[in-house]
Amino acid sequence: MAEPWRLFDSISRAWEFTVTEDHLKLLRHAWVDWDQGKGYGAPGINPKKPYGNSYVERDIAEILEAPGSDWEWEDGERADIPTREAQERFTQLHAETAIALQIVLATGEFRPGRYSRTKHWSIDWKREESGQ
Numbered sequence: 334m335a336e337p338w339r340l341f342d343s344i345s346r347a348w349e350f351t352v353t354e355d356h357l358k359l360l361r362h363a364w365v366d367w368d369q370g371k372g373y374g375a376p377g378i379n380p381k382k383p384y385g386n387s388y389v390e391r392d393i394a395e396i397l398e399a400p401g402s403d404w405e406w407e408d409g410e411r412a413d414i415p416t417r418e419a420q421e422r423f424t425q426l427h428a429e430t431a432i433a434l435q436i437v438l439a440t441g442e443f444r445p446g447r448y449s450r451t452k453h454w455s456i457d458w459k460r461e462e463s464g465q
Contacts, residue, residue, distance in 0.1 A: 341431050364379040365378055394419060435456055
């Protein structure tokens with residue numbers, strides 16, 4: 334399974350991005366705290382427990398109300414473990430929330446849709462009205 338930071342690194346230079354309802358649901362559940370870091374400090378999403386617990390993929394599955402097919406089953410009972418395939422999808426979605434957060438902060442809106450920016454390093458995201 335890919336590391337979330339590697340996934341983010343591969344998508345962070347995108348000129349276009351589609352914010353989905355799933356991204357917004359995850360951001361609404363993000364645990365924001367103060368990250369002192371090595372400098373002045375700033376608000377940030379808790380890196381160990383971004384959605385409240387340390388089992389990130391399970392948190393995502395619960396937040397998104399994942400269907401039964403996304404869960405492991407034992408003796409006819411749903412286990413508390415997402416399938417490997419679901420975990421991979423949820424990890425990708427988690428990495429994408431960084432771009433989605435950048436977009437909602439830049440636009441001041443929690444709206445799904447297609448967004449674009451003028452340069453790969455810019456934060457001047459604009460919603461494409463045709464992408465409603």
